[in-house]
Amino acid sequence: MRRCLFFSAIFLILLTLPFLVSHYVVGIFILIFYYAYLGQCWNVLTGYTGYISLGHGIFLGIGAYTTAYLFLSFGITPWLGMLIGGLIAAAVGLFMGFLGFRFGLRGIYFVLLTIAFAELGRIITLHIKALGSFTGLFIPFKPSFLNFQFRGNIPYYYIAFALMIFSLALVRIIERSRLGRYFIAIREDEDAAEALGVHSFRYKMISLAISGFLTALGGAFYTNYIYYIHPNTVFGIIPSIEIILRPIVGGMGTLFGPVVGSFVLTPLAEFSRTYFAKGGYEGLHLIIYGFLMILVVLFLPQGIISYIEKPLKSLLNGDHRVRRSEAEDASFGDKRPS
Amino acid sequence: MSLHLAIKFGISGLLTGGVYSLIAIGLSLIFGVMGVINFAHGQMMVWGMYIAYWLFVLLGIEPYFSLLVSAGALFAMGFVVQKLVVNRILDYPEAMQVLPLIGLGLILENSALLFWGPDHRSPQMSLSLSTIWLGDVMLDVPRIIAFVIALLIAFLLFLFLKKTDTGKAIRAAADNRLGARLVGIKVDHINNISFAIGAASVGAAGALMLPLIPLCPHLGHDFTLTAFVIVILGGLGSITGAMVGGLILGVAESLGTLFIPPSMKQVVSFTIMVVIMLLKPQGLFGGKR
């Protein structure tokens, strides 16, 4: 039960953190949780079914813009707005999935389809006046719970933390369920899965819908935390890359991959963004991302988790109850490049 | 909106399409030989543009000559990238190969941003403003020259692949990597050369593109996407397809601007790409799937 202790300890620390550190650090943690959450949403599709999406920006953008628009034009509370955004995102995801899966797009073709959607979303939104067009949308600051706006960043910290925990729990449940096993089977060998009765089309659609819906919720959070959205910051390929980078670095198709990846990458990114941007070195963090993408795929294709998993496990399981951890290894379903 | 306008835009698009073709040929070659999709293709082109730009601004060399330098520099870059990165990911699943090249694209695009800033640059060159008349349609001379040179380079590439030993080795490796190895072709070397040639062609295309559109670092990602659309349209791995696809896309984009604002022209290209992927994924000229 060392495990329980370990996780509980971390949980407690994170729970009390905002009262122990500075405002700035809390802000960093909010982003860590936010990206861990988004990465987990992406993981549901890509890590588990193996269909790589480079266009999750479409869902993020839909969530962000739906919430913003409904709030600004109709005063609808973002708590409701985000559910609507989520449903729209799921619908768009199903449409995209329909096009992709029905027509048998796999591998690179599927990736291109997702990019097309994300970019189309970005370009089209840039031209819609009602959605702020090239200027973007500003959310006026009227803090209240109903408006999903809070003074200071501590409430946001707990919301983001809750989102992250929620996504972890959800993925854990999926992993252990029929859905999860089907997803992984599809990832490992879609044809073999089909031959065993797995309706791969249906399950891929389910995966995409869940992934899209959840990502959109993240978009809604973003809107109400940053108070400003622009098609380039939520739609398009750059935000999509931000989403995928953490799970890739941390470990795709694993439960804690996106979390570990976010804890490692987000502080790095934020640091370089604030430090270097001031000196006018705008794109530096993107250059760092670029190098990371190359280095991780070349040298660490299974992500950081694959390196710390075994040592961490033996640490947590106490001595050498090896057999059980091998089973755990197997059922975490590590993604292996084949 | 008259027929006259449509013809002007159509021809202008066709001419630009020539350069697009050259861009796409590079991408198609890389895919054909290695099965890798170069997600940094557009960004490489932009570097070719910047090289030509600085040679012009600092030394007054016209891009039609400096294209050799652009091509040369990118040849070297391509060679190095292939050797260090792409070579190691050749056997990875397609979708995983995408990631390091996207990373490369990010590096190239943002280092250009870092060095030279986000502003658009449109150098005035000797021929920039000259036009000629074709019947009663007015055409830009730089565009015509770009078209001619692009086609010339494409033709030379075609000859190279068909007639020279190295060219044949490349085609052999593209067709059957293992078989090529078995007959003694140094496939690793061929891979390096192919990627380098692909990069060089897009570098040359960059130089040709310089007089035609304002230069800025973000063109990189636009052109990568454009190159994909062309290559999907023409068929991944097919050189002829890249040529034809480039011309078609040039015309389609150009005519498209008659109906929609230019900032939305990517909508046209993406829609074409999606439609082709759904209906005829091998593209117009088949090729590997």
Place this chain on the structure above:
Amino acid sequence: MPLLEIKGLHKYFGGLRAVCDVSLCIEEGEVLALIGPNGAGKTTIFNVVTGFLPADAGEVIFGREDVLGLRPHEICAKGIARTFQIVRPFLAMSVLDNVTVAALLRNKSINQAQKKAEEVLEFLGLSEKAHLPASALTLPDRKRLELARALATDPRILLLDEVMAGLTPLEIDHFVELLRIVNQRGITIFLIEHVMRGVMALSQRVAVLNYGRKIAEGSPEEVTTNREVIEAYLGEEFLSA
């Protein structure tokens, strides 16, 4: 009424006639082997029957239903299970999970599916390895896993594609025994096989394919002494022998 009936099946790949006017009947409970030189079209027939390839002409009737053109998962749901010539385990999953995925077809809850999977693994002698990742298995074990998965879907007919390739004679005999028991439990077996030892020991009837056409059908003894069959496999020089 035969359990599986293939009528006048044609499959072309461009100009290549992979399968040309092939008709076969498999009765419930029997074991039919499909043999023939490499490239004769045997796996193509399997791929058409299991929904991985469309046919250009012909019918495939299972029970009373026309199943030609259905998707692979639907075919499996109807009761036709298959294995692949080159085994395709879910490498990142444990052996148990591999079979559980298959068992989930007929068992709604994970627990039930796992129980079923455990039973099947027990039958195939893989219980001890249940918690190993599939990637850790040797080839004969992977073949057993492949069979286990197919069995876990509770099929009425099992389509086995060269399950015995690459096995030692002892392993072959073991497999034959397993398959015999499977057959005794009422599962019809349709197998593609090159390993004659297995074919002779297991099948009641044999059909022979050459260049996409069926050239012989009958008991194992009849078929192996058939002139055309010998010629197809070994060439004319062996005919006099």
